[in-house]
Amino acid sequence: MFWVDIWCGNSLLKLEFPRLFRLAKLKNEMVFDYSNNSGFSKVKWEDLFIRLLLDRELGILSRLTKRVKSVVLVPDLVDHLIWAHDNKREFSMKKLANLLIEGEGDGINFTFDKIWKLKVPPRVRNFLWMLVINRVPTKDFLVKRGVHLRNIMNVCPWCEREQERVDHLFFKCNFIVGFWRRIFNWWEVGWKMVSGFEEFYSLCFNVKLHGTSKSLWLIAIAASCWSVWLATNKMVFERKVLSMDTLKFHSKTRALLWVRFSFDECMVQERLWWLSPFKCRFDSRPVTLGWCYPPHGWLKFNISGMATEEAMGCGGVLRDEEENVRALFSGPCDAIDADSAELGAIITALDVIIEIGWRGTALIIVEIGSLVAYNWLLNKDRRPWSQQTTFADMEMRLACVGEVAFSKAKQHSNEIAETLASAGINRRVMFKAWW
Numbered sequence: 001m002f003w004v005d006i007w008c009g010n011s012l013l014k015l016e017f018p019r020l021f022r023l024a025k026l027k028n029e030m031v032f033d034y035s036n037n038s039g040f041s042k043v044k045w046e047d048l049f050i051r052l053l054l055d056r057e058l059g060i061l062s063r064l065t066k067r068v069k070s071v072v073l074v075p076d077l078v079d080h081l082i083w084a085h086d087n088k089r090e091f092s093m094k095k096l097a098n099l100l101i102e103g104e105g106d107g108i109n110f111t112f113d114k115i116w117k118l119k120v121p122p123r124v125r126n127f128l129w130m131l132v133i134n135r136v137p138t139k140d141f142l143v144k145r146g147v148h149l150r151n152i153m154n155v156c157p158w159c160e161r162e163q164e165r166v167d168h169l170f171f172k173c174n175f176i177v178g179f180w181r182r183i184f185n186w187w188e189v190g191w192k193m194v195s196g197f198e199e200f201y202s203l204c205f206n207v208k209l210h211g212t213s214k215s216l217w218l219i220a221i222a223a224s225c226w227s228v229w230l231a232t233n234k235m236v237f238e239r240k241v242l243s244m245d246t247l248k249f250h251s252k253t254r255a256l257l258w259v260r261f262s263f264d265e266c267m268v269q270e271r272l273w274w275l276s277p278f279k280c281r282f283d284s285r286p287v288t289l290g291w292c293y294p295p296h297g298w299l300k301f302n303i304s305g306m307a308t309e310e311a312m313g314c315g316g317v318l319r320d321e322e323e324n325v326r327a328l329f330s331g332p333c334d335a336i337d338a339d340s341a342e343l344g345a346i347i348t349a350l351d352v353i354i355e356i357g358w359r360g361t362a363l364i365i366v367e368i369g370s371l372v373a374y375n376w377l378l379n380k381d382r383r384p385w386s387q388q389t390t391f392a393d394m395e396m397r398l399a400c401v402g403e404v405a406f407s408k409a410k411q412h413s414n415e416i417a418e419t420l421a422s423a424g425i426n427r428r429v430m431f432k433a434w435w
């Protein structure tokens with residue numbers, strides 16, 4: 001921005017020319033808006049102030065114009081932010097923390113500290129930080145910086161009415177307000193309208209939750225913000241429309257994965273997670289239980305099928321040898337009981353592998369929860385007649401995928417798959433994702 005960013009010399013023009021800044025009509029304009037893409041030669045400076053300048057002020061103005069004209073603007077180049085405190089010009093949380101400790105970051109308030117301590121992936125922390133300082137590259141932000149968005153309207157993709165500004169996109173849009181109400185309801189926390197991130201974050205931070213529950217809640221909030229952002233980009237750039245249900249599901253799943261990653265020592269009762277997470281107790285996980293790493297060079301797909309009296313669901317999670325999640329799915333399943341739902345889960349897992357494009361290239365273990373289904377897989381004679389077509393479908397896919405081994409999951413080592421399966425029961429369509 002012209003007055004309040006460092007873009008010309010080493011300080012803010014606002015601080016260097018305070019008198020002119022006070023008189024400026026528009027204080028948050030972009031450099032682009034002033035220069036009109038033609039350098040500063042055609043600017044009618046006298047129109048930019050609330051009144052005619054006095055002689056002394058004209059003197060100051062000529063110093064300002066001399067200064068800005070010394071900067072060469074490259075109109076075709078997309079602007080990007082650089083981090084002035086780092087030699088490589090890259091933003092880093094560590095450096096920012098040091099600056100804060102040294103007391104150089106007086107303008108940055110306490111929110112930073114709370115965000116920095118969140119147990120979420122670093123790029124999500126960076127993203128939240130961008131939200132705090134209003135630097136998230138929304139369409140509105142990009143257009144103001146002179147980026148030409150071809151064929152993309154500068155409106156909020158959710159309601160297609162308002163401009164896509166950060167406060168609208170994340171907090172004020174009717175659709176998003178509905179989303180936050182549901183997320184807050186999920187934790188039985190009261191929602192109230194907020195005007196921006198500061199207010200939103202203090203609302204979230206001041207809820208009456210304590211200890212681990214509070215950390216989990218904040219992770220869920222971070223996951224929801226991140227999911228809104230990813231969904232927005234999907235809608236804008238890939239024209240994929242996400243329903244409220246899917247957005248909520250993405251947020252909950254993402255949060256659960258982050259919780260599992262950060263609270264390894266705790267066992268979150270995952271079934272409770274989907275309904276009322278604040279009721280989860282946090283028992284210590286016995287050391288010998290839990291997910292087992294696949295052999296070197298293999299990936300492991302944990303799958304599960306679940307049944308209630310009315311409906312069946314299946315779910316699965318693919319992890320590499322470092323326990324990174326690479327794919328997951330969750331959705332309804334056409335089956336007659338839990339064991340046949342397990343077969344449906346295997347078929348969906350194979351479909352995911354084929355869709356990712358790994359056929360023939362990866363070594364994959366499919367780990368299943370049901371002993372009955374496992375015995376069917378090992379022993380062709382035991383397969384019930386009613387399942388013959390399902391097995392034929394499976395064989396066809398197995399022939400495409402390449403090397404697949406089956407194993408039976410030990411107790412407690414198949415939890416995420418089970419959770420995804422029980423969540424799948426209530427879903428209308430199959431959700432699949434990989435990265």
Ligand SMILES: [Zn+2]
Nearest residue numbers: 156158159173
């Ligand atoms: Zn909107």
